[in-house]
Amino acid sequence: AQSVTQLDSQVPVFEEAPVELRCNYSSSVSVYLFWYVQYPNQGLQLLLKYLSGSTLVKGINGFEAEFNKSQTSFHLRKPSVHISDTAEYFCAVTPSGGSYIPTFGRGTSLIVHP
Amino acid sequence: NAGVMQNPRHLVRRRGQEARLRCSPMKGHSHVYWYRQLPEEGLKFMVYLQKENIIDESGMPKERFSAEFPKEGPSILRIQQVVRGDSAAYFCASSQGARETQYFGPGTRLLVL
Numbered sequence: 001a002q003s004v005t006q007l008d009s010q011v012p013v014f015e016e017a018p019v020e021l022r023c024n025y026s027s028s029v030s031v032y033l034f035w036y037v038q039y040p041n042q043g044l045q046l047l048l049k050y051l052s053g054s055t056l057v058k059g060i061n062g063f064e065a066e067f068n069k070s071q072t073s074f075h076l077r078k079p080s081v082h083i084s085d086t087a088e089y090f091c092a093v094t095p096s097g098g099s100y101i102p103t104f105g106r107g108t109s110l111i112v113h114p
Numbered sequence: 115n116a117g118v119m120q121n122p123r124h125l126v127r128r129r130g131q132e133a134r135l136r137c138s139p140m141k142g143h144s145h146v147y148w149y150r151q152l153p154e155e156g157l158k159f160m161v162y163l164q165k166e167n168i169i170d171e172s173g174m175p176k177e178r179f180s181a182e183f184p185k186e187g188p189s190i191l192r193i194q195q196v197v198r199g200d201s202a203a204y205f206c207a208s209s210q211g212a213r214e215t216q217y218f219g220p221g222t223r224l225l226v227l
Binding site: 004009036041042043044045046049090092100101102103104105106107 | 118120147154155156157158159162170205207209212213214215216217218219220221223
């Protein structure tokens with residue numbers, strides 16, 4: 001079984017500041033890793049995913065994440081946030097073999113202030 | 115190409131009534147997944163269906179909940195005799211294949227009074 005821990009339930013930040021949203025996972029097997037964004041009253045949209053290869057993954061809207069196997073982390077970063085980045089962000093993992101059913105973290109609410 | 119469609123977007127039911135949630139996958143997608151999101155929690159997997167077949171229902175409550183994905187028409191998540199604890203957002207996702215990226219719908223927010 002897999003588990004995902006998003007260490008911060010809420011991250012307030014000022015516009016144009018950098019941000020990092022933390023994600024740690026636990027798994028007895030190798031995994032694929034994902035970050036999703038959820039805008040108010042909408043479904044989840046895939047930001048980026050790590051399947052294999054380079055540990056630095058670039059996604060949409062200027063976000064990137066780095067897979068660190070030794071620390072079992074997959075932190076999400078953006079060098080300069082916009083007001084429009086205000087949303088809920090979910091980290092998720094799936095086992096790399098077998099079922100593709102993701103396990104989600106509880107989410108981090110990113111609040112960008114002007 | 116329309117995305118995943120869910121309806122209704124909001125549904126209010128009284129305790130004991132039935133709730134029917136519909137999901138139309140993206141065109142060309144034959145795999146459908148249902149998730150439930152409780153307040154301030156992440157999504158929890160409920161059931162995975164592929165046209166007319168339930169592949170994995172390990173996250174589905176044993177009683178009152180059922181899901182189907184008929185050959186024609188949308189996938190339906192049915193909750194019988196709803197209770198207040200069923201109040202949540204229910205999301206549907208679809209994919210082209212079993213291990214392909216899932217695309218999510220906007221969700222149905224169920225409120226049980």
